Amino acid sequence: MQPDRAETLRDAVGLGLAVGLYGVAFGAAADAAGLDVWQAVVLSAVMFTGASQFALVGVLGAGGSPLAAVGSALLLGTRNTVYGVRLVPLLRPRGRLRRAGTAHWVIDETTALSLAAPDRAMAGLAFLVGGATLYLTWNATTVVGALGAAALGGTARAALDAIVPAAFLALLWPRLGRAFPEPAVQRRVALGGAVVALALTPFVPPGVQVVAAVVAVALAGRPRRAVGP
Amino acid sequence: MSGTWTAVLVASVGCYLLKLAGMSVPASWVEQPWVARVVDFVPAALLAALVVVQGLTSGAEIVVDGRLAGLAVAALALALRAPFIVVLLVAGAAGAGVHLLTG
Numbered sequence: 001m002q003p004d005r006a007e008t009l010r011d012a013v014g015l016g017l018a019v020g021l022y023g024v025a026f027g028a029a030a031d032a033a034g035l036d037v038w039q040a041v042v043l044s045a046v047m048f049t050g051a052s053q054f055a056l057v058g059v060l061g062a063g064g065s066p067l068a069a070v071g072s073a074l075l076l077g078t079r080n081t082v083y084g085v086r087l088v089p090l091l092r093p094r095g096r097l098r099r100a101g102t103a104h105w106v107i108d109e110t111t112a113l114s115l116a117a118p119d120r121a122m123a124g125l126a127f128l129v130g131g132a133t134l135y136l137t138w139n140a141t142t143v144v145g146a147l148g149a150a151a152l153g154g155t156a157r158a159a160l161d162a163i164v165p166a167a168f169l170a171l172l173w174p175r176l177g178r179a180f181p182e183p184a185v186q187r188r189v190a191l192g193g194a195v196v197a198l199a200l201t202p203f204v205p206p207g208v209q210v211v212a213a214v215v216a217v218a219l220a221g222r223p224r225r226a227v228g229p
Numbered sequence: 230m231s232g233t234w235t236a237v238l239v240a241s242v243g244c245y246l247l248k249l250a251g252m253s254v255p256a257s258w259v260e261q262p263w264v265a266r267v268v269d270f271v272p273a274a275l276l277a278a279l280v281v282v283q284g285l286t287s288g289a290e291i292v293v294d295g296r297l298a299g300l301a302v303a304a305l306a307l308a309l310r311a312p313f314i315v316v317l318l319v320a321g322a323a324g325a326g327v328h329l330l331t332g
Binding site: 021022025034035039042043046047048049051052054055056058059060061062063065066067069070072073074075076077078079080081082083084085087088093099100102103104106154155156158159160161162163164165166167168169170171172173175176181182185186187189190191192193194196197198201202203205206207209210213214217218 | 232233234235236237238239240241242243244245247248249250251252253254256259260264265267268269270271272273274275276277278279280281282283284285286288289290291295296298299300303304307313314316317320321322323324325327328329
């Protein structure tokens with residue numbers, strides 16, 4: 001096997017397995033939020049985009065309305081649209097059916113793997129192998145997490161309650177670091193979102209404060225562009 | 230059908246359609262500066278809002294319990310570049326510890 005190919009395969013399978021294991025955390029979070037195993041399974045199988053899945057069960061778990069939960073999931077899902085635009089010239093899926101199938105696996109990890117591959121053929125391989133590994137692992141571990149959490153007692157449930165916000169913090173953390181563009185703005189945006197959400201909590205139905213925080217921060221960010229460098 | 234199932238199905242199909250849209254619409258539609266801003270910064274606001282709502286609220290009330298201890302140790306673990314799974318484990322341990330201490 002060529003070194004490029006071996007390396008691409010190793011990266012794709014490695015990342016797919018590593019990230020796929022976090023399906024346990026998602027399954028447990030879904031159970032903690034009051035979803036049944038089937039609902040968790042449908043989310044992992046059909047939605048298949050981790051941050052949106054966590055957001056949906058997070059808002060529902062906080063007692064939020066279905067509308068607020070759907071809104072949060074869709075807001076986080078918009079980045080997959082941009083990934084798709086970047087992947088089309090690389091993967092060139094031909095035909096409606098192949099495009100529909102490819103679209104289902106367009107997520108953070110498969111995009112990163114494809115863009116990091118040395119050429120177009122390797123990008124296609126990385127997408128397919130990484131996507132398949134992650135999809136299978138993520139769905140299997142979702143079931144494990146959902147069933148495992150359902151069997152927990154009081155102390156273990158308190159542990160789970162503490163794990164869910166920590167999981168969101170872990171998803172947020174890398175966006176505030178130097179590897180991301182404009183980390184100072186990211187931090188300001190994150191702080192703004194947190195403050196608005198907390199301030200609105202006593203006054204709005206659960207879950208609405210999450211969507212409201214995003215809208216407020218987006219609106220507050222607009223005039224800043226007009227201010228000098 | 231329950232509200233939960235409706236949310237699960239609508240959001241699942243919606244998220245899929247967002248993915249499909251990226252593969253189907255002309256690139257120029259999506260490659261607008263304001264789209265790029267939304268995609269770059271919405272996750273930070275949304276995830277931060279979810280951190281505080283999940284960690285500090287219960288219904289319409291602000292509640293301080295083991296979840297805050299979990300967040301504190303999770304932040305420490307993240308600052309020390311601990312892997313994701315370690316972050317979750319220490320947060321869970323802190324939450325369980327506070328539950329045992331406070332009953």
